[in-house]
Amino acid sequence: MKILALLKRVPDTEAKILINQEGTGIKDEGIKYVINTYDEYAVEEGLRLKEKTGGTSTVTVVCAGPEEATELIRTALAMGADDAVHVCDKALERPDPFVIAAVLAKAIKAEGFDIIFCGKQAIDDDMGQIQSILAEMLDIPQVNVATAFELAADAKRATVRRRVEGGDEKVETSLPVIVSCEKGLNDPRYASLPGIMKAKKKEIRKKTLADLGFAQAPGDARSTILRWLPPQKSSGCTMVKAEETRDAVKELVRLLREEAKVV
Amino acid sequence: MTIQGIVFLVLFLAVLAVFGLIVRLLYRILRAAKPENRFDRWGDRIKAVLVYVCAQARVLAKPAGLGHFVIFWGFIFITIGTLDHMLGQVIPGFGLERIVGRRLGSAFILLQDVFGILVIGALAVAAVRRFVQKPERLKIDDPAAPRQAALILALIFVLILFMYGLKGTEILEGSARLTKTNAPVSFSVAEMMRGWHMNVPLANDVFSWGHNLVIFFFLLFIPFSKHIHILGAIPNVFFRNLGRPGSLSHMNFEDESAEKFGVSELGDFTWKQTMDLCACTECGRCQVACPAHATQKPLSPFRVIHRLRAQLMRDKGGLLAKGSDVLKPAPLIPETVSEDEIWACTTCGACMQECPTFIEHVQKIVDLRRFLVLTESRFPAEIQPVFKNMEVNYNPWAIGYSSRADWAAGLGVPLASEKRSFDVLFWVGCSGSFDQRAQKVSRSVVRLMQMAGIDFAILGTEEMCCGETARRMGNEYLAQTQIQANIETLKKYKFNRIVTACPHGLNTFLVEYPQFGLSVPVVHHSEFLLGLLSKDALKARRIETLRGAYHDSCYLGRYNGVIREPRALLSRAARHVAEFGRRGRSSFCCGAGGGRMWMEETLGSRINEDRARELLGLGVDHVFTACPFCLTMFEDALKTLGREDVHALDIAEVLLEACSQ
């Protein structure tokens, strides 16, 4: 079984995000990049499926991102993925989801697959579109926001539990399928040292757009970000000051009730 | 030679041969173990044997040790006497006094005679302690252990009875070498036996053979009981760790095809670690000192060593198989040592401080952690975010690394990257940088340095976690990444020494960074600030109303011997009025070491509350600390105990107050 896991490089959630002078993106200095949290669930789910199906199953990581993403791809390989495809091209600097999906779709088609796991959204721009556009482009079903995944015995169908407003939904799907992963699906593993050592020798297939068969940069972006704006300063927060914790709590409850009117 | 002499000789040689085979096997076990260099500083090693074996310095640190002292020396005198007697059976007319001369021989006979009685006294005390009093420290979960102890005590007792019987009959037969002055006890025994009207030559033979058989049994039984320590303890003291005890072994990650890291089976230990197992006297001193054991957690260092030795005795079988030079590869986790035990350790080092035979428990526990973390990636769930935070943001908390120096905003603290060359590098550490309470300590240190006009700087956002915590949590790979990155940064700047308010950083810079090629002078802020006081660079006026007790941090006091300095500093700044019962090198852990700071304490009661209760018993309203972890642990404990009227203050905060009056 050929399992793909999509991986996006995103700024660490703890990083201090500052918008650049031109308003076209964020300042890079002081930012640490990590694997998109939801993509860690995707990689882990891929590994678990591989372990369950055994035999010739493989997990291939697919990432579109800058050169520096290699380090994160290695992390996924250290967790146990077998190899990776890294689409790395200067022309992809600030793409919109449609362009990225088009690029990923080409790479994925070339790779072949039985199932694709991805994150339910990337925690940087929170678009959550890629999986859906990909499903269209690849002409396969999609199941989003998965919290449980079970492959049927015949390996041709799968049952997915997904979180919806106020409850859970159980979906049955045929394979191949793209499943976007939600927190709670699994606990991603911490790479072992032998895993890290082996990852150094695993293959990362670097691809440019030309390699994927794009004659020129896929310019049919459906959206363009004109300007990034910092979030509006909130009206500010009130520090409740008191000597004793007990008094502070009393004051807080009073404020919540009388000023904010939320309790 | 008599028939008896021949029978004895044959038996004696047979027993000796078997004993030799056993000792050879033990040697092969050590040979099969991993290498470790303990072959330096021979002079210091011989000294260690004189002090800790001959003079029994650590054994005598506890009152019950006197009994061991007596049995130890009694055993030596009796063994020499035994050899004398045995050789006498083989070589007619043989006698010690022939070799060493009449006077020395006679003096020796007296020693033996007197020690016999003393040993019987010590045995009686030991039996009462073991079987009547049953103190906490001797408690063990292996039912075979007390049976073995009883057997050994009984055997020594019987041996001494036979010895006196033998000498008594010798006197009745009209011995020339035994007199009333050099064998008073034996003479009384002889007098007593005279009344029994027995067949003296026959009795002499019976006592002689009884004596022989007990010794034979002893030789064959020793290697399979805790009395293996008779063989193991002396070399173990000789090969003890002569450096500071706070350093862990360096792991080499160059072999990229390695499939296993850390220790998962006995064969992964070094020969010295294996020898440790054969040196345990089962005195249980480590057990009573252990904070995990004191708070009802499953860990007891004594029991860990005991079970490891038991497994060694079982698994040595593998070595017996022909052509084999390895121990049977049997996993240690979870049967021999459970994961709960492995993670309960605070690496406080109290066990190693107490151990009379210098067994090194912490390295073994960390080696087991290394296996779990590095090889198996198996550890309590709450640790994973800690590792990830260290990897991404270089601190154990989920706080962006770019805010590492935010605590210093507005204080005019220079950055190393601006100054390049300066006198003192203030190593702030993760707590001092991110923990709100510890940030106050960092600010106090900075204020004091500014008052004293010190030329200093901090690394700011270039500083990374020092690696101490990751190392003790078994994540050597992460620790080495951090250590190497820090060394690269430190090498960029010129400075004379590091000052830090964190004993964990202090310890790792002192004893671990040199393993990676960086040796810089580093002092704890207590030493540094005391120096400023002595030079009058700081002027303190004692705050008479500030009354408290000083708590020794494990990594400052026990591991690095900084005990006097914080007290001297406090005596000039406040009223250091009380001392904990457990203090100095015998201090009791706050519960935060070894990564426990970031783990949940779900088993047993809480270590910090145990310590806080001890504080409350002292009746003071402040505890003075010199470690950011201790500070947090005390504050938390005092809060949960509902004693927010008692406060924890770092010594730097106290001094700043005293200097600002």
Ligand SMILES: Cc1cc2nc3c(=O)[nH]c(=O)nc-3n(C[C@H](O)[C@H](O)[C@H](O)COP(=O)(O)OP(=O)(O)OC[C@H]3O[C@@H](n4cnc5c(N)ncnc54)[C@H](O)[C@@H]3O)c2cc1C
């Ligand atoms: C619960 C939910 C409700 C939504 N409701 C609406 C709505 O009401 N209206 C609407 O218009 N849209 C809606 N969306 C869609 C959503 O806002 C965006 O379509 C979408 O989140 C994603 O774009 P992104 O760039 O952030 O990357 P995402 O699309 O968030 O990324 C999703 C996943 O795609 C993969 N991926 C992304 N980039 C790369 C890359 N460079 N390389 C490899 N893999 C990559 C990763 O696995 C990633 O986790 C919803 C989405 C969700 C999950």
Ligand code: SF4
């Ligand atoms: S280091 Fe401390 S906690 Fe660990 S076993 Fe020894 S005494 Fe117990």
Ligand code: SF4
């Ligand atoms: S390890 Fe040391 S302190 Fe602990 S029981 Fe054995 S000899 Fe005693």
